[in-house]
Amino acid sequence: MVRWVVCSYDEASKVEGGPFLLHELRQAAVTVGGYSGQRDVERGDCTLLVRRGEGPLVQVKEGMFSCGGTMSLPLVLSALGGDAGEALAIAFTPQEVSEAKSAGMKVLAVASQTDAVTLADSGADIIVDSLLALGRFHDAGSFEAQLLKLEDTEGQSGTVRYGRNLLRPVSSPLFSLERAITLAIEMATNVWKNAYAPYSRFKVGAAVVSAATGRVYSGCNVENGSYGATICAERNAILHAIAVEGVIGIEALVVASKGNPLAPPCAQCLQVISEFARPETQVHLVSVDGKSHKVYQFGQLLPHPFVLE
Numbered sequence: 588m589v590r591w592v593v594c595s596y597d598e599a600s601k602v603e604g605g606p607f608l609l610h611e612l613r614q615a616a617v618t619v620g621g622y623s624g625q626r627d628v629e630r631g632d633c634t635l636l637v638r639r640g641e642g643p644l645v646q647v648k649e650g651m652f653s654c655g656g657t658m659s660l661p662l663v664l665s666a667l668g669g670d671a672g673e674a675l676a677i678a679f680t681p682q683e684v685s686e687a688k689s690a691g692m693k694v695l696a697v698a699s700q701t702d703a704v705t706l707a708d709s710g711a712d713i714i715v716d717s718l719l720a721l722g723r724f725h726d727a728g729s730f731e732a733q734l735l736k737l738e739d740t741e742g743q744s745g746t747v748r749y750g751r752n753l754l755r756p757v758s759s760p761l762f763s764l765e766r767a768i769t770l771a772i773e774m775a776t777n778v779w780k781n782a783y784a785p786y787s788r789f790k791v792g793a794a795v796v797s798a799a800t801g802r803v804y805s806g807c808n809v810e811n812g813s814y815g816a817t818i819c820a821e822r823n824a825i826l827h828a829i830a831v832e833g834v835i836g837i838e839a840l841v842v843a844s845k846g847n848p849l850a851p852p853c854a855q856c857l858q859v860i861s862e863f864a865r866p867e868t869q870v871h872l873v874s875v876d877g878k879s880h881k882v883y884q885f886g887q888l889l890p891h892p893f894v895l896e
């Protein structure tokens with residue numbers, strides 16, 4: 588059971604959903620400890636706040652400590668007198684993740700300033716894009732239930748949510764994401780030549796970078812005389828990857844077309860991509876002559892995917 592929550596108050600009050608979560612935690616009588624780099628900040632919805640001051644950690648008034656030294660989440664927990672076994676750390680940086688993990692806390696990392704893969708590599712138990720991921724709850728029990736829902740049901744740590752799937756991103760890939768994307772652009776451009784598009788004469792090539800392995804899979808559009816049975820390049824690449832690896836997370840996607848304008852994934856493909864992608868998944872649109880290249884985040888192309896939980 589989570590009885591104590593510790594976080595950087597400065598970050599938690601800035602991040603989307605943060606102020607609401609702190610308020611909900613207070614209503615649910617969960618003890619929250621925060622630390623702040625500001626000197627005269629008040630504790631708001633925190634039960635206890637350690638703020639920037641001079642010298643060692645000292646209590647200045649009810650629920651308020653000041654500290655001139657290095658602050659950390661374990662320091663806040665000790666000021667609270669909390670037990671790490673029943674504490675949740677909300678972490679925003681890889682350092683916060685590893686300090687809280689070493690102290691034995693459960694760590695919910697927010698990928699607002701650091702990317703999810705780095706947070707996963709640091710050992711975070713749960714990774715969310717914003718604190719909006721935790722909805723309304725009325726007591727400590729329903730807060731716990733929400734956390735469990737976000738956690739990998741198989742109890743693996745370091746997993747990241749891609750669409751509705753939790754996957755552990757590859758921690759030592761064969762090559763960097765940058766190199767994988769270069770390869771994906773080459774593969775999408777090559778497979779474009781194989782597109783079967785006798786009806787529209789519009790060829791498309793695509794390639795996806797799998798999050799769990801860093802491998803790249805390509806696909807082209809395959810049209811059909813029925814028109815409706817046509818398969819787009821993006822879906823073909825995704826089906827190809829799943830046929831080889833099983834469920835995938837899409838770390839990056841490339842769509843190659845003749846360009847002018849560059850072809851983005853169609854609405855049906857966006858919906859299919861949302862099943863396996865993160866809002867931060869990179870979508871590269873390239874022309875096969877190599878002259879145009881645009882990069883989007885998936886969340887920009889489909890901000891509100893339909894998710895069947």
Ligand code: THU
Pocket residue numbers: 784787789790791807808809810817818819820821850851852853856
């Ligand atoms: N097409 C794709 O392969 N991907 C897209 O996202 C847009 C459309 C294909 C389907 C069809 O074969 C042709 O382009 C014209 O719509």
